[in-house]
Amino acid sequence: MSDIVFSGVRKAFGSAIALHGLDLTIRSGEFVSLLGPSGCGKTTTLRMLAGLEFPTQGTISIGSRVVNDVPPGKRDIAMVFQSYALYPHMSVAENIAYPLKKRGMPRAERETRVKAAAETLQLGALLQRKPRQLSGGQQQRVALGRALVRDPVAFLLDEPLSNLDAKLRAHMRAELIELHRSLGKTFVYVTHDQLEAMTMSDRIAVMNEGVLQQFATPKEVYEAPANTFVATFIGSPSMNMFEGALADGVFSHPALRVPVTPEASGHGSRLLLGVRPEDMTLGAGPLNGTIRVVEPSGHETIVLLDFAGTTVTVRAPPDMPLGIGSVLACDVKSSRLHLFDAVSGLRIAARFGAALPPA
Amino acid sequence: MATNPLDRRYALLGAVLIAPTILIFSAVIIYPLVSAIYLSLFTIFTPTLRGQWVGLGNYAELMASNEFWRSLANTFIWTVFTLTLQIVLGIAVALMLHQNMVFRSLARSLILFPYFVSTVVAVLVWRWLFNDLYGILNYLALISGLLQRPLDWLGSMPNAMISIVLVGAWKYFPFVVIAVLARLQSIPDQLYEAAKMDGAGPIARFFDVTLPQLKEVLVVVILLRAIWDFKEFDLIYLLTGGGPVISTQTLPLMVYKEAFGLNDMGRASAIAVSMMLVMLVFMVLYLRSAGRSEREGAR
Structure with missing residues (x-):
């Protein structure tokens, strides 16, 4: 099993404290949203899990391994960025294959995997295009493809839908739910949109000002909010x-x-x-x-x-x-x-x- | 066509507004260009600007002249080496200045210093540094044991060529730094983070993220600097004067020598026109690359 465990994780940027001691266990295969207003520490939490930031205190472990000192590329997790962060000079196929190439996978196997990922995400016809020739939703799919081709333990998604228009967002939400169900992998999803968190998650971690407010199922968060912040933040x-x-x-x-x-x-x-x-x-x-x-x-x-x-x-x-x-x-x-x-x-x-x- | 009277008046206004530019452009570009081509068809005594029609005779002489080919070769050697150094050094320094470091803004302004110093001043300083009797380069090399005897930096080959290449690189690399640094600052951080997640180390990140993003700006910088280095005159003239003998004489120096040393304006013009033909190749490449990026920008 590969549970993700934050224990006593603090993060300070100089004198500004982004996270005051977070204890959180994300079970293997779970879809967890980190939800809160901007500046609540949700993105910092995700970036520390990714290895792009380092905790000031406390430990983060994936499975039985403490990953505090493990570089991002070796944590067996993939991330989808808000801006997608596709390599603009590479074709869709090259973008998706890149993490495999960096891990020294032979070309033939790479191609098989890219093809499989492209099929899952309906990107087959676009493989030779460059990112700038794609629509926002297609770019989003390529970013997902680059993540899932690695078959990682967990997927980290940083506000992946916020650059899409409302209609496409609703559509991608449904696709993400299906993708999570078919892959059975852990998804950690950062959002400030309660609708996304409520509709997709198994459990929601509501955060405010660097403190975890409540970690529970969407139903429980809605029906039994732990405090007035959660009560007023959730629901519209x-x-x-x-x-x-x-x-x-x-x-x-x-x-x-x-x-x-x-x-x-x-x-x-x-x-x-x-x-x-x-x-x-x-x-x-x-x-x-x-x-x-x-x-x-x-x-x-x-x-x-x-x-x-x-x-x-x-x-x-x-x-x-x-x-x-x-x-x-x-x-x-x-x-x-x-x-x-x-x-x-x-x-x-x-x-x-x-x-x-x-x- | 403009049939509406208002449209016609706007068109007229446009023509009037653009006219001064056209006039100045003609006076300083078109006239000298045409006149150089015209002069290159005569043997002309510079002080009197009088001479005889020889048709393509000057060009025929050039094609048969070893000095011309040697100077052309020198121009290419100088351009290729100094440009390569400028680019490599420019990218390296830009990458360094892009890092978070103490005194970054101070370093950024200091690095531009060579580019801002007048060539005459810079060359005078370098000539003292290179001086074989009193120069600090020889002094340091001798006391550190690198050299047993003082080296003649500017008066022998290949030292003279190496010296002008190095000074040219020193003088002009800041241009590359400015252009590359500006581009580096616009590369989104998330691309580097994505590459880290994908398992790319620092070297892979440079080649897979940074360099492709720099490609466009580098094409423009290389073409512009190639054109400017190709026609460089003052730096080489002041540093070595083309010597020893003609070992570092590039085409611009040969033009100058023919025109004002040997008083043959016709031959000088013929060399200048040949030089222009070579640079035309760079120019066409530059225009095509500029056109391409414009089209891609529009898409």
């Missing part, structure tokens, strides 16, 4: 937060009250109640919000409501009559609420009752 529009206090088993905010039974104690008195835009029902209920903005998008309408000074985003059906300034009655789905400590931001496991009208 992002989760609404009501700030309030817990007294006599009831969470109170000026615009809503919810009975709450925390499953553990030790949290502070200021709490955040999180509600996703799709977890509010409109038209009836104990809560009243004033409609401020209406954004119709065809299949649904995003509505910004004002709840006693807290702005809340909800999803409404496209045909619902919505007048700006009017008051809309709503309810929350009590089984789908989230509770966080307002100071530490950490999730508090809790059970919720049906919402009550404000006091």
